Amino acid sequence: MIYVRKVNPTDLEAEIIKEWLANDPEHQKLGITPEEIWDGECALIYDESGPIMAARFQRSLRVAVQFNPRTRLRNARAGREVAEWFRKLARESSCKEVIVRAGGKAVNFVKRLGFKEFIGQYLGV
DSSP: OOEEEEOOTTSTTHHHHHHHHHTOHHHHHHTOOHHHHTSSEEEEEEETTEEEEEEEEOOEEEEOOOOOTTOHHHHHHHHHHHHHHHHHHHHHTTOSEEEEOOOTTHHHHHHHTTOOOOOOOOOOO
């Protein structure tokens, strides 16, 4: 059985999370800093023997786009403005990022609009 406790930066348990982060080479390689831990909510997860992991929750705006295949040039011209609209929607919703799962020719298109490569997994609910 697990137990979950929300952790704030001023809680004693915050030091445990900072220590784990400092000793994790993958997170160090990604450049994640202790300050980023508190960019959103954070929880410490325990089992019967004590703390086992921390979870950091951040809000994201996930967008699925279907382009009109007969208006490629118009899509390209509108791309930057649409990406800015996505940013505006995300900021207004306190989201930290906009996520798209582009495929085909859209991969290079969204890169040109400033989207960064992202590899991860998701859990359907």
